[in-house]
Amino acid sequence: MWLWLVLLLSPIIASIPIAVAWEFNRNIGRKLPVLSVVGLFISFLVTLYILLFVEEGRFSYPWLPGIEIAFIVDYLSKYMGVLTGFIAFVIGVYGLEYMKDDYRLGWYWFFFNLFTASMLMVVYSDNLLSLLIGWEGLGIASWGLIGHWFRDDDELSYVGVINRKVGFLKMFWSPSTGGWRAISTIRLGDMPMFFAVAAIFAFAGNLNISQIDWELLIEKIGSFGVAVLLLAFLMGPFTKSAQLPFSEWLMTAMTGPTTVSALLHSATMVAAGTYLFMRISWYIEPWKIHDAGIEFVYLLVLFLGLISSLYGALVALASRERKVLLAASTMSSLGLMFAAAAASKWIGEFAIVVAFWYLITHAFAKATLFLVAGHLIHETHDRFLCGDLEVAKKMKLTFVVTIIATVMLAGIPPLTAYWVKSAMDEVMHALHEVGEAPLFLLIVISAVYSAFLAKFLSMNFVKGRHVHLHLHGGGLMKTGYTLMVSMLFLLLAVILLGIDEHVEEFVKAGFHATSFMVGVLVTVAYAIGFVKPTLETKVGQVLADRFYLMALNDFIVPKIGWAFVTAVDYGNRAIDFFTHRAIPGLFESVSKGIRVLQTGRLSHYVQLALGALMLLLIVVSVAGW
């Protein structure tokens, strides 16, 4: 139990001193970020310990009736845990320098560490409800960090060209808007997911991912029921991992500090969605279940993933902002992860392993690229793609690191991602029951993906416009991304030396002729992207404007919402008028009317009494009594 407490609480506890001190004494506060990073480091050590010394198995502790706080150490969680711990720690170190002069350090470190702890909770949780604690933690921490620069006063923290408009759409977003878009999208997915979790508890009587009996559940609630349940559940991962049409928040999440983007896009948050899908698929074992509902869901995820991936890749290809390009590319990668994991329905466990290894490779490469982007933004004071050879010359290490990260992630043979992508080619190729479309889409995506990675390199170091550099410091930042990128070599070694038994197949796949052909295509695409990095056509503009998908977030949904809100407001006014003006008014006039009769003259009253008596007599006689 202590192991888990230390793992989850050390980052949080270590960040409390700075969170409190920042409100009272900033001089003390400025000295405390190191403590937060120490907390992250302790967590990292624990994840390492779990990887090396803790046997696979479950660890559970009582929580609510019938629901435990349960952790599991298995193939997925032990690697994912170390990945999270390591990346968070390295980005933490980088952040010591990157965020040095920030005006809100207490907030930053608290939420950064909460973010990490939440992700670790998601990674190791076996129980869906305890997982949801971490899941909600991710949501709230991402809101806090994306909107970190809440004053909206720094052009560098915006996304889009300030004051640009297309039709009725404002094409720029402030940090506070970015935070709002993130949390509002995420809530949309989390609530159906929450319902699905409660329903699983109601029908299966168990929330432990490794123990839920899905076949029994299908028997109980039928194919349609399972499909509804799974889709409701997957709304959480879809929104968190920014699949279509929930992708806009991820693009404007770039309003947060770059360290946050790096963490958010590699090992936490967006990865949480795909990771969770892999984790439940690992135990649902859909390849063993023959059920129309399950098949439908996995088919949907497969194509949603591929289409989102293509969308992301195209947007990245035309994007003009450093971080937005990387954000769109993350979306593309997430789509591939979903698709590959969904292919497990037909291929088996191997497809999940492929998706998982792609997640790991992508995490290190993407974290590196974000850290590089952060450093570049720091030195150029510009968030758009810019920089010519002078940048490459003056920032040699950064340049080299970028080359390594891009070529390794693109899937150029024989580098790290090549082997993983080859395995993915093989998986998609083997989807005979689904047809040729997945493989075809994957190849197109791979080529576009490679091209925009080359574009990122080219536009920042070689062919971008000339910029003025403000070189100063940068030691810790360089250490950060150098460490990060070196992990890609480690992965390459693991794959080639066959250290992990699951990845031997990768190498075999890499030697297939088709895989190699794809590898060549990707290399050519990289070369083209490098030589001709810009796409300044009308089509390019549409791509760069993300197919105007923001209309959904910024126009259509709000308009519908406000129509309802306005109607409700009129309703309230009407009820208010009726109860607080009309009814009291009625009482008043009745009371006035009655008081008219009260004149105080006896003769008047006698007349009234006689009149009433006459009336009564007439009524009685008419009634015939």
Next chain:
Amino acid sequence: MISALLAPLIAVIVAPFFKPREAAVLSAVAFFAAFVGLLIDAFTGAYYRVDLVQAAEPVGNIYMFGDTVSHAFGFTIAFVSAMVALYSYPYMAHRFEEMGLGEDEFKKYWFLHNLYAASMLWLVYAGNLILLYVFLEISLVTSFLLIYMYGYGNRQWVALLYFVWTHIAGALALVGFLLIGFENKTLALDSIKTVSFLAWLLVFLGMIIKLPGFGAHIWLPWAHAEAPTPVSALLSPLTVGLAAYVLLRIYFIEPSFIIDHRIPIFAYGVLTSVYAGLAVFKQNDYKRLLAYSTVSQMGYILIAFTLGAAGILGVVIQYISHAFGKSILFMTAGAIIATFHGLRDLNKMSGMHEFVPTISNAALLGFMNLSGILTIGMIGEFYILKGLADTFGLPSAINSIAMATMLSVVIVFIISGLYSFYTMKRIYYGTPADYSKVLVHRLLDSPLYVIAILSILLLLPPFATWFIDALVKFLGVA
């Protein structure tokens, strides 16, 4: 620990004789002591009763008793009251100064405040419906007086409005109670055997006005917005939800009324919650905004009532989580009012985090309670959703009711999350408005964090384990 109920009585009698500051501490200590005792009772599932008077038919035995449900409501009331007592000191000092009243006014204030809080606490331990009604009336009269004397705006009018509405509620419930009394020849909760349809209907209608449900909800934004803020921080989190407590007690005796009319009550709950939740977006007054959010949250309670045993568990937890969240939020609104000289208009607020970061962070914690993020609210939502699945099953080709109910509850929860963070953005984020950074009185912010900490603790073991176990045992949830 029935003696825990006596501590607030001491505060009611003694506090007015102390200086305002000491009186605040004394009241807080008294209620906090009660809270600790009742929290332990809640964890251990203690049961006790004390007979007071054996009255004639149809009143019957008048007694006080405590079971797990009483403790759950009881510790919440005691805890929030303790924190509000501390908060009252700087806030009311500011208010009296604003109204040109002297420090002596505190004597009246402490008496009314403590009596108001204590009557709510005692209400959930009342073993006879007449006794319960008496406590209900005491809480109404004291809160009416507090609004009448120290409220904002057109306070006399608002106080009267509050008085009339809640008395319609009270009178309907009273007639319902009396019918129960005539039917059973007693009003003692342990001896009532049946509740006729008419009696149930009257109590239900009364409590719908008090809760409030859609239509009747219109009084609440007036009263809760114009009350002095510490009173709002008791009214909104504690008082209105007591309607749920009353309904729960009747439900334990005779649940058929709710079960037979499950669908309309459920639909009414959804309508209330969605309608009020949407209204939140349009408000420009911080306290009015929070008041509408209260209506929306009370809709949760109506919904949860129809969802079987898990739903009833949801009702109890929802009361607690809303009480914690809303008391924090009303106190943040008050802190801004006190610090920026009556600032309540959202159009004049922007980037307020810049000036009052501790208040802004507290507001975040409050909204996290409302949207069920990392606080006890999460457990409440979970059981409501579980009750939903238990009751209506899963959506399927032949079960369109399940689809409709699922979607509506999901929408209800989403709206809460959306207005929470929309409001955070409007008030605390964005380009800072033209104010300067000020020092917030420590008692205006620290009590808020104490509440938030308890709310988080109640989500996690061991507190959650003890508490939910005891509740589940008591309610017999499968």
